[in-house]
Amino acid sequence: MWATNLKVLALALAVVGFYTVVANIIPQLESEVPEALALGDDVTPEQLVVAGERVFNGAGQCTTCHGLGTRAPNLLTAHAGEGAIGARCGDRVAGQDCKAYLYASLTDPGAFVVAGFGNIMLDVRRQLPEDQIWAIIAFLQSLGGDVTVTGADLPTEAGGAATPAAAGPARSTTTDPMALLQENACLGCHAIDGAGPPIGPSFDGIGGRISTDRIRSGILDPDAEIAGGFEQFAGMMPKQFGDQLSAAQLETLVQFLAGRR
């Protein structure tokens, strides 16, 4: 009986193996994902929406808070019964059409905090180039509204400086540590004084747990070393603080945190 079993097994393996070999010796072609769109001024609104969606879900890290989350308003589907963002963006602020409102709230989010949410959002210009911001706006408009962003809104490569955004966001010069924590949205993920979400390690007692140098390197290069227990959140912390903070601000922050034992 076992001889039969073995024969049947050998036959099945041989047949499966034969097909596998045949499929492996013929030319191997992989169908790759097409290259990301280069957004020129001849871009169509559809292309912008597609690109914007990718930025929204990817590099923009928007979904960190605007996803399922409770940390920010839901943009993708109806929020508070007002429909998706594309449907409600036009009448958020009197006198501002949808496009203007979205651009303003992306670049100066503190001015448009929705009731019930904290002021934790960053100026996206710190993270994304201008054309990707417009792509995100096109994508957000497409969620329940009409896309009015066109190629003309994108900054021209010649550097025409037509948009005020080309100047970049105004840099804060404060050296008040709590203000810095607020401004840079650190408290969106790290708890302090026993309150806040546990996405990153709590700031309470952090000076006692790790060295000052480690705090500094953790701000400048967040993914180099992940605190134990937070592995699943690796990659979430923005990496641009080195460019964004002045040396004085960085040192203030580091010393402030190191002092919390």
Added chain:
Amino acid sequence: MPDVLALVQAAADTAAASGYGRFPGPGARVAVWIAAQVHLMFAAFVLGVPMFAVITELIGIVGKDTKYDKLSKEFTRLLVFAYSATALWGAVLVFFLTTLYPQFWNHMARIFGPSMWLYVGLFFVESFTLYLYYYGWERWNAGRAKWGHWGLGIMLNVWGTIVMFIANGWLTYMMSPPEGVTVAGLPEGMTTWNAIANATWIPINIHRMIANAVFGGAIVAAYAAYRFLAAKTDEERAHYDWMGYVGNFIAISTFIVLPFAGYYLGREIYEYNQQMGITMMGGFMSWLWIVQAVLIGVLFLAANYYLWLGMGRIPGAERFTPYTKWMLLVLIIGWIVWATPHTMIASREELMAMGGSHHPFLNVLGVMSAKNTAVNIMILTTFLSFLLYRRANKRPTVSWAKAGTMVQAAMFVLSTGVVIFYGIYGYFVAALVRIGFSVYQVGAVLACIIGVTVIDIALVRGAESRGAIQWGRMPERAQYALFVLAVTFTWLMGLMGFARSGIRQHWHVWEVMQDTSEFAATPALGYAANVISVCVLIFLGLVAFIFWLGGLAESAMAKSVAGPTAPIPATAGGE
């Protein structure tokens, strides 16, 4: 406690942030792929075998032959086990999808929510019908109650088919979503029903229904082959030999119509989106069809081989043996033509000698006309094998027997002529016209099969027997041929699953929701083949376990029943 909740929320948020979860080892795609494929194979098994069971039960009732009834019950017992395997793998698939592809799953749930509830509900009804069907077998075994029992079997098929149709709605939606759908959901005025009844829904339904019958037959035949090899008595051998024959018959006779359903599906895909059609037939998937040709060639040969070996146990079949080698020759030539690549793998010197990567002479065999012709001729040959097998031990008594046979022969000649004529004519017309020709070829073959079968049924009615089929007198080689059939069908199913799913390329939902995960690129055929092989081995391993369980249950029951059950006569059954 709130901390834990916040953590869970945060973890969900991270998964949502990238839209994808991580899976250790081979990665999320392979995890979902294997879960889906194995679930699908079991699903095909539990949909195909009930069709088989109901048909054999009906034959048993009408023909008052307990042999068929016993066969039917034997299968239903396997079903009970296979059914829970299907459900388990389905659950694995759902959990993998929700944890590894949360955004995509969210999208699907938003669109298909109500149909998912209906699906689960029907699943319940289906399982209870199955339990009633199986456990009520002995209770409702005579008279009107038997018909009621048979009705249960019909209902089992109906529920199963509806369940499959619903799931088909989901997956065809991924291939051909209706116009206007966005990532956010269905547009205004469109219902879930519109999303289910999309462009490729009906063709997939038909294709899968037929394929399930094929698959059911093949698995049944493999089961019988195994039991035949393991049999200790002549009675057992006779029983399982006969069962293997029936399984093979159902598998091959339904398999013959499958290419037509596949053709219809392909047409609808082209109709929906030409780009998708080109990717499928001419683009990066074009080599897949060469592999498919190899597999189908194996299927044709194994099926015919089984029949020819089977003729050794039929008195009177010697009359036909001289023709067998010519049929074999036709099949081999057909297979060679079908699997001849259009673009050949060759070294530089060989390419120079050929003057390009197309061979100046074999090029003729590489195009669609030749391949369609080859496959149609192969179908006709296989049908002829069946016919000879059927006729082997019969001497017709009707007065018009001679004329009838002549008409049958004329039908064969005519349809072969039509197939070859359009095959050759296809070289001289534009591609668009040529595509139309395959419809004529297929039509001629189908007409021949139907016409010849109708005549044959009338012709052998009341025919004299040249001697009963000696069931059980079958060489072991034939049983191994049945295994090859089953393994090949399973692998083919995995391959076609890859083809259907792969033509979406980097889309979760074609041109609606893009795959932005690290696995967005569609893998090459070799990689796909490795995954398919793993799926096939998992499936076959589990099926072997189920069969073994079936054997255990059987021997346990045999012990508990006092006294021997009625033995089956070794020579039972004319056919």
Added chain:
Amino acid sequence: MPKLREILGHPFWQAVALLVAAYLLFKWGIAVLPPLVGFPSAPVPQSVVLQYMLTALVGILIYVSYNEARWRRFKEPINATLVDANKRWLRATLLVLVPALVGFVAYDQSRPKVSAPLQLRSIHPAPPGQITVRGRTIRLAGLENPLRSRGTIEEHSREGRRVYYQNCLPCHGDLLDGKGHFAHGFSPTPLAFDDAGTIAQLTESFVFWRIAKGGPGLPREGAPWNSAMPAWEDFLTEDEIWSVIIFLYEQSGWEPRRWEVEERAEGAGHE
């Protein structure tokens, strides 16, 4: 002679003879026989011979084993060689020869050779949905040759002839057979337009894409990108490309493949 007949009647030797005959047919027959009746032919690549031989082998094994009596006779000589006392020398020889043969094949397959590795290109890769030619985006699906709806075909064909002879002739040849005087320097060799498998199978938009984007514009499945075809969008205008396409079809006598527009329109009617 009866000796020979007896041997040929034995299934084992039949199988051997069939195998040899099949090999001769695939290796040389296909190259030699068709030209005798006027069809062009060429030697068959090794990979295809191997594929054919495997198929033939399966067929022969089925032939010797589908009949019980024949199968038994087929096995006789094998069995005898393996166990008979008087076949000791034959057995020993085979025991040495067979592994040696396997070893030689393995060595031959793996030893370094001067030739380039085998590579395969998909000659007709799936076209992109749209392309950008000279800054203008053109949607390929459903695209027709715009020149067919204006002017006369003769006119366009004449223009196309000029373009062809000024640009394409050196590689694709005077007879459109892919044997121009530069052709022999290239691998892959230039396409022969008189072949039933090239432009005869394609839509004009596909041909337009291939001319405009050339070898550098091949998609991934067209790899390796060693086609010498230039991207003609840098040298020719759109109309020149379209006119040379008309010339190709006029001159070769093929019909371009059409899009299935008529049927689409019908389908849309009852929706």
